[in-house]
Amino acid sequence: MLPRGWGGGKSSHTLIILIYKLTILILAAMIIVNRKEVPIINSYSVPDKCPVCGHELLINKLSCSHCATKIEGEFSTCKFCRLPDEQREFIEVFIKCRGSIKEVERELGISYPTVRSRLDSVLTALGYKVAEGETGARVRATEVLAALERGEISAAEAAQRLKKGEG
Numbered sequence: 001m002l003p004r005g006w007g008g009g010k011s012s013h014t015l016i017i018l019i020y021k022l023t024i025l026i027l028a029a030m031i032i033v034n035r036k037e038v039p040i041i042n043s044y045s046v047p048d049k050c051p052v053c054g055h056e057l058l059i060n061k062l063s064c065s066h067c068a069t070k071i072e073g074e075f076s077t078c079k080f081c082r083l084p085d086e087q088r089e090f091i092e093v094f095i096k097c098r099g100s101i102k103e104v105e106r107e108l109g110i111s112y113p114t115v116r117s118r119l120d121s122v123l124t125a126l127g128y129k130v131a132e133g134e135t136g137a138r139v140r141a142t143e144v145l146a147a148l149e150r151g152e153i154s155a156a157e158a159a160q161r162l163k164k165g166e167g
Contacts, residue, residue, distance in 0.1 A: 048082040
């Protein structure tokens with residue numbers, strides 16, 4: 001027999017909500033008890049800058065996904081963790097291709113100058129100086145030749161740009 005007031009109408013709606021909440025609590029308890037068997041699906045990138053002041057964020061707590069051990073302290077992220085997702089993905093492809101720019105070109109479907117440009121931007125973001133000198137001239141020449149091949153510029157214009165050292 002149902003308790004008084006649970007026979008129908010609004011009360012049965014309340015009962016359904018109560019059963020729903022209890023089911024969620026039971027499932028949450030099962031997840032906690034069987035932590036080893038339930039993978040954590042939501043994994044987010046660690047933000048590297050404070051959304052309020054823009055300074056570097058420190059990691060204060062680490063926990064083991066297997067045994068739930070927790071370590072507290074001040075931990076900083078690595079240089080690579082602070083890069084935007086796009087640059088980290090580029091680095092991953094670059095390493096997968098063993099540093100071969102031609103392989104990176106094929107893998108990402110981008111031109112040689114674009115690969116060089118992305119590599120230079122990663123190096124700059126990691127705090128290294130990128131020499132413009134010979135490498136930059138070679139990249140600019142490759143860009144001019146690529147534009148010529150695509151029909152974007154004439155042969156005369158390509159020759160003129162190469163003489164001036166433009167990209």
